[in-house]
Amino acid sequence: xxxxxxxxxxxxxxxxxxxxxxxxxxxxxxxKIPARIRFGTSTWSFPGWQGIVYGGEYDETKLSxxxxxxxxxxxxLRSVGVDRSYYRPLDDKTLQRMSDxxxxxxxxxxxxxxxxxxxxxxxxxxxxxxxxxxxxxxAYATRNVVEPALRILGDKLGVxxxxxSPLGDRVLRYRRELLERLEDFxxxxxxxxxxxxEWRDAAMLGADLADVLARCxxxxxxxxxxxxxxxxxxxxxxxxxGPMVIRWLLRRDRAYEEARASYAPFDRLVEPDxxxxxxxxxxxxxxxxxxxxxxxIVNNKAEGSAPLSVLQLAREWPVVG
Numbered sequence: 001x002x003x004x005x006x007x008x009x010x011x012x013x014x015x016x017x018x019x020x021x022x023x024x025x026x027x028x029x030x031x032k033i034p035a036r037i038r039f040g041t042s043t044w045s046f047p048g049w050q051g052i053v054y055g056g057e058y059d060e061t062k063l064s065x066x067x068x069x070x071x072x073x074x075x076x077l078r079s080v081g082v083d084r085s086y087y088r089p090l091d092d093k094t095l096q097r098m099s100d101x102x103x104x105x106x107x108x109x110x111x112x113x114x115x116x117x118x119x120x121x122x123x124x125x126x127x128x129x130x131x132x133x134x135x136x137x138x139a140y141a142t143r144n145v146v147e148p149a150l151r152i153l154g155d156k157l158g159v160x161x162x163x164x165s166p167l168g169d170r171v172l173r174y175r176r177e178l179l180e181r182l183e184d185f186x187x188x189x190x191x192x193x194x195x196x197x198e199w200r201d202a203a204m205l206g207a208d209l210a211d212v213l214a215r216c217x218x219x220x221x222x223x224x225x226x227x228x229x230x231x232x233x234x235x236x237x238x239x240x241x242g243p244m245v246i247r248w249l250l251r252r253d254r255a256y257e258e259a260r261a262s263y264a265p266f267d268r269l270v271e272p273d274x275x276x277x278x279x280x281x282x283x284x285x286x287x288x289x290x291x292x293x294x295x296x297i298v299n300n301k302a303e304g305s306a307p308l309s310v311l312q313l314a315r316e317w318p319v320v321g
Contacts, residue, residue, distance in 0.1 A: 015066075016066065016069070016070075017054060017056070017058055017062065017063060017066045017067045017069065017070040018054065018055035018056045018070060019053070019054065019055050019070040019071075019073040019074065020049075020050070020051055020052055020053055020054055020055045020070075020074075021055065022074065022075060026075065026076065026311065027075050029076070029311075029314050029315065030075035030076045030314065031075075032317070033076070033314055033317055034288055036287075036288065036292070036293045036294060037284055037287075037288070037293075037294045037296070037317070038078040038079035038107055038158070038293070038294070038295050038296070039076055039077060039078065039079065039296050039298070039310040039313060039314065040077055040078065040079030040080040040081060040107075040109070040295070040296070040297050040298070040310075041071075041077065041080060041081065041297065041298055041299070041300075041306035041307060041310065042080075042081040042083055042247070042249075042297055042298070042299040042300070042306065043064075043080070043081065043082070043083050043084070044063065044064075044067050044068055044071040044080055045060050045063040045064035045067060046060070046063065046265070046266050046300065046306075047059060047060060047063065047265065048264065048265030048266040048267040048305070049266065049267065049305070049307060050267070051267075052267065052305065052307050052308065053070065053071055053074055053077070053307050054067065054070055054071075055070070068080070068097075068098060068101040068102065069101040069102070072101060072102040072103065072106050074307070076307075076310050076311060076314055077307065077310065078105060078106055078107065079106065079107045079108070079109060079158060079295050079296075079297065080106075080108060080109070080297070081109045081111065081161075081247065081297035082098070082108055082109065082110050082111060083111055085110050085111050085112070085113065085145070086111040086112070086113065086114050086163065087113075087114065087127045088113065088127070089113050089144040089145055089148070090110075090148065090149075091148075092148060092152060095148055095149065095152040095153060096152055098153070099152055099153050099154075099156055102156060104155065104156070106156055107156060107157070107158030107159075107295060108149075108153060108156055108157055108158055109158050109159050109160075109161055109245070109295055109297055110145070110149050110153075110157065110159070110160050110161065111160075111161050111163055112141060112145050112160055112161065112162050112163070113134075113140075113141075113144060113145055114127070114128060114163075114165075115128055115131045115132075115133075115134045115135070115140075116134055116135065116136065116137065116140065116141050116145070116162065117135070117136075117162055117163060117164045117165065118135060118165070119135050119167065119171055120133045120135055121170065121171070122167070122168070122171070136181050136182060136184075136185040137185075138184075138185050138188035138189055139188075141185075141189060142188075142189060142190055145160060146160060146189060146190050146193050147190065149193070150190065150192055150193055157193060157194075158194070158243065158295050159194050159195065159196050159219070159242070159243060159245055159295060160193055160194070160195050160196075161195075161196050161197075161198055161221055161245065161247075162195065162196070162197045162198065162221075163198045163200075163221070164197070164198065164199050164200060164201070164204070165200050166200045166201055166227065167201055167204075172201060172203050172204070175203075175204070175208075176208075179208055179209060179212050182197075182212060183212045183215065183216060186212070186213075186216040186218050187215075187216055194219070194242045194243060195218045195219065195242070196218065196219040196220065196221035196242070196243075196245040197213060197218055197219075197220065197221055198220075198221030198222075198223050198245075198247065199221075199223070199228070200223070200225065200227045200228065201227070202227065202228055202229055205228075205229070205234065205236075205237050206237070207237075209237060210236075210237045210238075210239055213237075213239045213241065214239040214241060217239075217241045217242065218239070218241060218242065219238075219239065219241055219242040219243060219244065219245050220234065220237050220238045220239060220245075221245045221246075221247065222234050222238075222244070222245065222246040222247065222283065223247055223249060224246065224247065224248040224249055224250070224276050224279075224280065224302070225247075225249045225250050226250060226251070226252045226253070226254070226255075230252075230276070230279055231246060231276075231279045231280060231283050232279050232282065232283070235283065235286070240290060240292070242292075242293075243287075243292060243293035243294055243295055244283065244284070244286075244287040244292050244293070244294040244295070245294075245295050245297075246280055246283060246284075246294070246295070246296045246297070247296075247297045247298075247299070248276060248280060248296065248297070248298045248299065248302045248309065249299045249301065249302060250299065250301045250302060251271060251273050251276075251301070251302065251303070252276075254271075254301070256301060259301035260300075260301060263300055263301060263303075263304040263305070266300040266304060266305045266306070267305055268304055268305055268308065269303045269304045269305055269308050269309065269312070270303065270304030270305075271303055271304060272303055272312070273302060273303050276302070277309070277312060277313055277316060278316070280296060280313060281313060281316045281317060284296065284317070296310075296313065298310055298313070
């Protein structure tokens with residue numbers, strides 16, 4: 001097979017994906033994690049996770065279509081970040097397959113369609129060519145992202161994430177107008193869902209943004225990423241609303257493509273990042289002190305293997321009652 005994997009292929013499965021055997025010490029460790037903390041990874045379709053998450057050799061297409069049920073059997077993986085929804089909204093069949101693959105205690109972090117976070121003046125990537133301008137269009141978001149997820153996933157919908165890619169100086173010059181429009185957008189979304197807003201422009205962080213999020217009861221999305229301050233510094237902009245949402249994405253001294261090339265096939269921790277891990281664990285302890293839920297989504301590019309990073313995070317968690 002050549003070309004891009006079709007993650008939206010609706011062909012029937014030709015057999016189940018087996019889950020990897022889980023050691024008793026991992027199950028014991030998982031039992032000590034507070035129920036309000038959910039760990040997960042950015043998508044689930046990595047063949048390199050054989051023996052870690054999956055109990056056999058499968059290609060990316062097979063895992064994308066049929067691997068989620070095996071993924072969700074891992075006791076430490078009670079959430080997952082759905083990246084494919086960023087490139088185009090998920091249809092009802094895809095959402096239903098996702099829901100059917102997991103148990104009632106599982107939670108999805110759904111990335112909103114990228115068109116919602118792309119200003120009209122920005123260069124449009126190939127996957128948005130032909131998509132109309134819907135920047136911060138609450139009606140489009142409700143119709144194509146929020147309502148289908150609520151209707152089909154129900155309680156399994158953890159958070160809908162609005163991830164803003166770098167906007168550039170031209171847009172950031174109009175910060176006040178942007179925040180006004182963001183508030184109008186967030187205020188108009190269905191109240192039944194929970195949302196988080198994540199930036200790639202450190203200049204967007206500020207008390208005025210925190211005020212907008214607080215008024216709209218929206219979570220700040222922590223991004224452990226080189227473009228952003230570390231998660232401890234981002235805590236100043238955390239409104240305390242909704243679940244704490246942290247995505248551990250990339251080492252501070254690596255570029256995305258560099259990390260992907262160095263870490264593939266994502267079957268081991270190539271460059272452990274203990275500093276980021278300690279900071280994230282500290283944020284989680286703070287969330288528990290506030291009585292909040294927390295969702296932590298880890299990318300392979302953080303250390304080399306997202307499920308192994310989750311395992312190390314869990315080992316750092318203190319036993320609590």
